[in-house]
Amino acid sequence: MRNFAVCMIVAVGCSTFGCTPTLAGPDHSWDILIFTQHWPNTVCMEWKEKLKQHTCILPRIKNSWTVHGIWPTKLGTIGPQFCNHSLHFDPEKLQPIRGKLEQEWLNVYNGTTTSLWKHEWKKHGTxxxxxxxxxNETKYFGQGLAWIEKYNMENVLARAGINPDTKGYSPQQVWDAVHGALGKTPAVECVRDSETGNWFLAEIRICFDKxxxxxxxxxxxxxxxSIKTNCPSEKLVIYPGKVPVFQQEDTDRTTWLLSALRVIQWLQWITL
Incomplete structure (x- = not known):
């Protein structure tokens, strides 16, 4: 009896020959789903800021928000992530909805059409x-399409008079617009342009239970x-109607023109 009692503490069960302790695996439990939409103009701006040669793919329909992902999340932390490596991504399973995915869940970073989907499936879908x-893949990605059709942030913000342009809005205005339309607490994410110091609206996240x-x-x-955001409360954030042009690009263009002018002046000098 003593041996059996000890074994029950360290293992789920015992065999005739004794007990084999079982190690607990990683905790893949989660509480809610975060549905994240991002603003392509800001995403593209951030991508090009990393390297000016970067190019982007923007939605065919102007002013469309697109899906970033559906993220199962344990409250108070980040994740879980990459839960099942045996569930490989198969793009063929998405053929019935591929056309809509290419519009609503596209890869702004100008990668292969399926690279974002593969990443989101492996990291979050599993x-x-x-x-x-x-x-399964069809249900996971199909749910993203259903949610962006019902909760598209372009429509949610427009109803509160918040539209893409160069005018700034306070983070509170954006948060209030979403909260007012949905009646639930959202999260608002911004990114900062290191060249200008301006803040840009990047993502809006809403949550769903199981x-x-x-x-x-x-x-x-x-x-x-106090409100779910990383945007600075004391500054206005820009909701850009087009991909912003960087100051760095202007500087590079000026440098190129000056170099060209020097070459022309040198050629004129040697031909005198």
Whole structure:
């Protein structure tokens, strides 16, 4: 009896020949789903800022927000991620919805058409499959399409008078617009242009419970803020109507013109 009692502490079960301890695997449990839409003009700006030669793919329909991902998330932390390496990505399974995905869930970074989908499936979709409503590629990506059709941030913001242009809006205005339309707490993400110091609206995140019902994003990472945002409360954020042109690009163009002018002047001098 003493041996059996000890074994129950260290293992799930015992065999005739004794007990074999079982090590607990990584915790892949999660509480809510974060549905993230991003603003392609800002995404492209950030991509080009890393390297000016970078090119982007923008939606065919102007002013369309696009899906970044559906992220199963444990409250108070980030993740889980990459939950099942045996669930390989198969783009053929997405053929029935591929046309819509290429418009609504496109890869702004000008990579291969499926590279973003593969990344999102491996990192997040393999964790979402524990929910029957999302237990395969078609369901997972199809749910993203259904949600962006119903909760497209272009429409949500426009109803509050927030439209793409060079005018700045306070983070509170953006947050209030989403909260007012949906009745749930969102999260708003911005990025900063290192050249100008300006802040740009980048992503809006809304949350769903395991019944795929809208819920508050309270408890997701960044829960120390009075409103869920990384945007500076004291500054206006730009919701750009087109991809911003960088100051660095202007500087490079000026440098090139000056170099060309020097060459012309040198050629004129040697022909005198």
């Amino acid at each position: 964790c979402a499959v524990t929910l029957p409503a999302l237990d 019944n795929l019902t809208l819920t508050d994003c309270d408890g997701i990472k960044r829960d120390d803020a």
